[in-house]
Amino acid sequence: MMRLDLEIDLLFIEIGDRINIPITNDKILFQNMSSSESSEDMDRWQSVFAAVTDSELRFYESAPWSGEAWRAPAEAYSLIATRLVGSGKRAELPEFSIRCATVEGVITxxxxxxxxxxxxxxxKALVNGSHASAVTQRELVCRCVWxxxxxxxxxxYENGFTLLEAGTGSRTLWRYSFDKLRNSSxxxxxxxxxxxxxxEETEVELDMEGCPKPIVFILxxxxxxxxHRLGLSA
Known part of the structure; x- marks a missing residue:
């Protein structure tokens, strides 16, 4: 049985409005029980049971043996707002890092x-899961001030960016395809x-009225x- 250990490296606290991301029916794509290797590692690493569903990365303190336990993970992050950022081998075991965008900021x-x-x-499970989640959701709509x-x-996902005027009319203020995007920050x-x-007209500043990180990660x-759909590497 493979093992996976978890270390919380960094938490940036930035308060913002919640973004509602649709959650589909859970289907286990990858799950695993973990353990630490030594008493020295126990001071640094936390043993977890991890699972990748079709919409979330979940961490449990122990294997969930009931439906109620399965629905109550210790931590859960939307795959569409999760990014794999690197891998390496700092100790005797190979490691990699992920960044998860939340309404409070980014957790690494x-x-x-x-x-x-x-x-x-x-x-592979995390990258493919985030891509599949993006294809499934297809659209993100959020309020802002321009x-x-x-x-x-x-x-x-297909049409790119559209800014609509708030209100019943929903007049289009501007529209750009993805290939027009030169930079985002x-x-x-x-x-x-x-x-x-x-x-100047193509440099857009938007006040998202809350932490923009989930929007950036979804983008x-x-x-x-x-x-990836084109067979290239991101």
Missing amino acids: HSLRAETHRDLAGWA KGRPAQLVIH DDGKRYLWLDFGSG HNFLSAKI
Whole structure:
């Protein structure tokens, strides 16, 4: 049986509005029981039972043997807002890191497995899961403020970016396809910047009225899934 250990490395606290991400019926794609290797590791690593469903990465203190326990993980993160950011071998076991965007900010976890094959299996499950979740959700709609005007930002997996005027009319203020995006950045607190080319009119500043990190991570997974669909590496 393969093993997976968890270490919480870093937590940035940034308060923001909640983003509702649709959750589909759970289907276990990958799950595992973990343990620590030595008493020295016990001071650093926490043993967990981990599972990747079709929508979430879940951590349990022990294996959930009932439906009620399965529905109550110690921690759960939406795959569509989770990114694999690196791998390596700092100690005797291979490790990799993931970043999970939440409404409070970004949580970084370091994970490790017994072998590189185990590590590759987890990495594949997480990457494929985030891509599948992006394809399933297809669209993110969130409120924002643009140039002092209440609006709705729509990011669609196929159609790209659309900004709609808030209200019953939903007049389109601007629209850009993904290939027009040159750069994106945020302040980690409430502002999101999108650069769609040269000129002031294509440099967009949006007040997301809360932490923009989940939106940024979902955008990145949309783009990564589209690149993967073309047979390229993100």
